Amino acid sequence: MKFVIAPDSFKGSLTAKEVADSIAQGITKVFPGAECTLVPMADGGEGTVQSLVDATKGKLLTKKVVGPLKNKVTAKYGLLGNGKTAVIEMAEASGIGYIDEETQNPLKTTTYGTGELIIDALDKGVSKIILGIGGSATNDGGAGMAQAIGVKLLDSNDNELSFGGGELGKLHHIDISHVDKRLKHTEILIASDVVNPLIGSNGASAVFGPQKGATPDMVQILDSNLEHYAAIIKKELGKNLADFPGAGAAGGLGAGLLAFTNSKMSKGIDIVVEYSQLKEKARNADFVFTGEGGIDFQTKFGKTPYGVALATKEVTPDAPVIALAGNIGKRVNDLYQKDGIDAIFATVSGAKSLKQAFADGSKDIEQTAENIARLIAAMPKH
Known part of the structure; x- marks a missing residue:
């Protein structure tokens, strides 16, 4: 099974590579033999x-x-x-x-x-x-x-x-x-x-x-x-x-x-998609994981998770794109388009201070990715 992992940073907490590493660790707990291709992303801003x-x-x-x-x-x-x-x-x-x-x-x-x-x-x-x-x-x-x-x-x-x-x-x-x-x-x-x-x-x-x-x-x-x-x-x-x-x-x-x-x-985001060769890496992927510290309706306007979804669906239309976010904001339903994101999951494990959420970021992302992977593993094979 091929997973492409292409998140942005979680600002103030983790770099894009650290987020990608945490997602991969969660996935491989469930699918130890999976092919995980890590593509740290950004949208032209910090990171x-x-x-x-x-x-x-x-x-x-x-x-x-x-x-x-x-x-x-x-x-x-x-x-x-x-x-x-x-x-x-x-x-x-x-x-x-x-x-x-x-x-x-x-x-x-x-x-x-x-x-x-x-x-x-x-x-x-x-x-x-x-x-x-x-x-x-x-x-x-x-x-x-x-x-x-x-x-x-x-x-x-x-x-x-x-x-x-x-x-x-x-x-x-x-x-x-x-x-x-x-x-x-x-x-x-x-x-x-x-x-x-x-x-x-x-x-x-x-x-x-x-x-x-x-x-x-x-x-x-x-x-x-x-x-x-x-x-x-x-x-x-x-x-x-x-x-x-x-x-x-x-x-x-x-x-x-x-x-x-x-x-x-x-x-x-278009520049980063090109220079990271995301489209080539997403070809024939079974699942694509992305994410950012916060996701809301504005994510559709040039932010990393939506850009990853568009690039993925261009080359592998049937690959589900799953986004992780520390905070899920308003009108995320706007992102659920034919060529957009398929599912969004919050990573924060329970009520906690912002400082504690930053400290727990890597562990929470890993746990969320593992939970998603367990759901994938439990799905009937067609």
């Missing part, structure tokens, strides 16, 4: 680096870079098993985890460190970069990233702008003559499920700015500055990004990448 490194037998690299508050931070990124593809999470260099209520200020925070990771990956000889852009602390339109790769953002006196979204209103001219030439031949896949434009009521500043500490007055300044930034990009580079879907992701980093690199937007 994407680790999942793709695990799935491709790659390696993790670390680099000291400029953090969102201009201090040095140690960021990790992945080199996939083919040796030619890097996977970067911008949150490692420029993420919201580096700020708190006292230090948050999207007028000042920068994506410079993300650009430094891109350059370091080029130094390792990669020809493709997968860049997950969730969880940012920034609202600078990717200006810091651009400066790190060699773009000069100049004011009316030909002085380079300082860091932060608060500076973009001073932008007068963009000089791209010093951009690292290797980027012309490097494809960047932007892993993001955010479709917000750069500016306006649904833009980066209005929707995501308050999460990063922006007051209503700051939101107005940031949005105006990004509008000016987009106008200069359109005038000098011929790229119209103000209303481009996804340009507002990560405080406008999406726009910066589209403006200054050879990039294209992709759904995070």
Whole structure:
């Protein structure tokens, strides 16, 4: 019997690989001779680096870079098993985890460190970069990233702008003559499920700015500055990004990448399905297990469990897809579609604190997988 085990991480508790290991342990208690193919997954957000490194037998690299508050931070990124593809999470260099209520200020925070990771990956000889852009602390339109790769953002006196979204209103001219030439031949896949434009009521500043500490007055300044930034990009580079879907992701980093690199937007889960070779591994599977810390109706919109179901049903339509979750939320019936998830099981064993649920995560997942396997074993053979 062939089981494909393709979960996301249980955020705050277990990595995707640890979840997959726990599910496999539960299954093999009932089916000791089963073929268990482990495919750690992610959807472009937190855990994407680790999942793709695990799935491709790659390696993790670390680099000291400029953090969102201009201090040095140690960021990790992945080199996939083919040796030619890097996977970067911008949150490692420029993420919201580096700020708190006292230090948050999207007028000042920068994506410079993300650009430094891109350059370091080029130094390792990669020809493709997968860049997950969730969880940012920034609202600078990717200006810091651009400066790190060699773009000069100049004011009316030909002085380079300082860091932060608060500076973009001073932008007068963009000089791209010093951009690292290797980027012309490097494809960047932007892993993001955010479709917000750069500016306006649904833009980066209005929707995501308050999460990063922006007051209503700051939101107005940031949005105006990004509008000016987009106008200069359109005038000098011929790229119209103000209303481009996804340009507002990560405080406008999406726009910066589209403006200054050879990039294209992709759904995070689609990228991970491709690079983990999930479809090939799910071919002829008897059962597919997936999961995530929380599952609800929003899982249908680009989250790992539903993406695993779609990929599985494309190659093995009759394979049941079973999802495990620490928390089952609203309207999960929306996921029970012809090409969707077949069954969802909660893993938490009884009432307990969140801290205890995290501590028991591996054991509870293993027990739930074993129980499901026992049900499978008890089913009549047709």
